Amino acid sequence: MSANNRPPGHLKTYDSAFLKACRREPVPHTPVWFMRQAGRSLPEYLKVREGIPMLESCMRPELVTEITLQPVRRHKVDAAIFFSDIVVPLKAIGIDLDIKPGVGPVVAEPIRTRADLARLRDLTPDDVRYVTEAMGMLTDELGPTPLIGFAGAPFTLASYLVEGGPSRNHENTKALMYGDPQLWADLLDRLAEITSAFLKVQIEAGASAVQLFDSWVGALAPADYRRSVMPASEKVFEAVASYGVPRIHFGVGTGELLGLMGEAGADVVGVDWRVPLDEAARRVGPGKALQGNLDPAVLFSSREAVESKTREVLDAAAGLEGHVFNLGHGVLPTTDPDALTRLVAYVHEQTAR
Numbered sequence: 001m002s003a004n005n006r007p008p009g010h011l012k013t014y015d016s017a018f019l020k021a022c023r024r025e026p027v028p029h030t031p032v033w034f035m036r037q038a039g040r041s042l043p044e045y046l047k048v049r050e051g052i053p054m055l056e057s058c059m060r061p062e063l064v065t066e067i068t069l070q071p072v073r074r075h076k077v078d079a080a081i082f083f084s085d086i087v088v089p090l091k092a093i094g095i096d097l098d099i100k101p102g103v104g105p106v107v108a109e110p111i112r113t114r115a116d117l118a119r120l121r122d123l124t125p126d127d128v129r130y131v132t133e134a135m136g137m138l139t140d141e142l143g144p145t146p147l148i149g150f151a152g153a154p155f156t157l158a159s160y161l162v163e164g165g166p167s168r169n170h171e172n173t174k175a176l177m178y179g180d181p182q183l184w185a186d187l188l189d190r191l192a193e194i195t196s197a198f199l200k201v202q203i204e205a206g207a208s209a210v211q212l213f214d215s216w217v218g219a220l221a222p223a224d225y226r227r228s229v230m231p232a233s234e235k236v237f238e239a240v241a242s243y244g245v246p247r248i249h250f251g252v253g254t255g256e257l258l259g260l261m262g263e264a265g266a267d268v269v270g271v272d273w274r275v276p277l278d279e280a281a282r283r284v285g286p287g288k289a290l291q292g293n294l295d296p297a298v299l300f301s302s303r304e305a306v307e308s309k310t311r312e313v314l315d316a317a318a319g320l321e322g323h324v325f326n327l328g329h330g331v332l333p334t335t336d337p338d339a340l341t342r343l344v345a346y347v348h349e350q351t352a353r
């Protein structure tokens with residue numbers, strides 16, 4: 001895509017360290033952002049969210065704008081992540097679900113039969129006008145700081161829909177995947193359509209990059225991933241390829257899947273803390289940047305320990321084509337926000353070129 005037909009948000013942010021690292025170009029310093037950087041670790045977040053249910057807060061553009069900007073102001077991270085949730089597009093097409101505090105998304109009537117599939121209708125931009133509106137406000141406020149859009153990947157969304165809520169073993173999901181491969185494929189294909197439409201809305205509203213969260217796909221063996229999940233994730237990446245914005249792909253416990261997750265169509269592969277980044281680069285192969293991968297629990301230890309574990313991540317990343325510093329999963333709710341602010345400064349200082 002040439003410079004003059006890039007989406008507006010992308011144009012202002014094109015030369016940011018974050019987008020350069022995603023494109024594997026030289027950077028002034030290693031860019032940093034944190035999954036779940038907006039949220040319960042920040043007192044200013046708890047204050048503005050008081051009395052407002054999670055899903056409702058995602059539908060109020062002024063509030064979404066404020067919450068998205070909070071960690072950028074406080075920590076000086078190199079990118080903002082849009083404040084929303086992976087279940088927002090499902091809610092928007094009429095699925096009866098809620099996000100229960102301390103639990104996660106809960107679906108009133110799980111999707112398990114062919115008849116249930118009919119409840120997953122297409123998502124149109126009109127269904128999520130509040131997203132377009134919030135992103136417009138945000139890209140104005142953020143100026144040269146990139147805004148990351150995101151969506152849940154088909155497998156992770158299917159897990160919530162089929163189980164009816166969070167699950168340790170994904171037994172109902174796997175029962176469907178192994179027991180009725182055609183219904184499973186049709187379900188994932190439906191979710192790929194919805195996810196693609198949701199990402200397109202965000203890119204057109206000004207997102208400079210998108211992240212596909214396949215948080216729970218690490219529960220699968222590589223052969224099952226390749227056969228039963230990868231085609232749907234590939235469809236999502238393909239659907240947004242022509243925009244030319246970096247596509248990030250992340251999951252937890254995905255050491256054995258990193259190569260395939262890159263192959264699915266990502267420009268940047270997110271890595272949790274279990275695989276060092278140099279080893280992850282060997283698994284992913286050339287032509288992709290990596291994102292990660294400090295253990296979020298490290299932030300509960302001493303300042304010296306945080307710095308030494310961060311140094312380990314930076315050393316392992318030294319030979320990478322492109323590196324975006326992040327945690328290996330989301331910020332834990334009781335993290336000291338000052339530890340995050342110090343971490344951003346430390347990575348910037350250690351990698352200044």
Ligand SMILES: Cc1c2[nH]c(c1CCC(=O)O)Cc1[nH]c(c(CCC(=O)O)c1C)Cc1[nH]c(c(CCC(=O)O)c1C)Cc1[nH]c(c(C)c1CCC(=O)O)C2
Binds near residue numbers: 036038054083085102
């Ligand atoms: C699996 C998943 C979900 N949601 C998301 C994922 C993928 C990322 C991951 O692997 O963690 C993605 C997500 N959810 C949220 C964001 C906002 C942007 C950011 O990263 O700062 C993002 C990117 C806000 C949120 N989403 C949620 C919160 C907490 C709700 C609150 O503050 O009341 C936030 C800030 C709720 C939620 N929503 C979900 C869970 C598991 C929870 C936590 C439940 C709990 O422990 O209370 C589903």
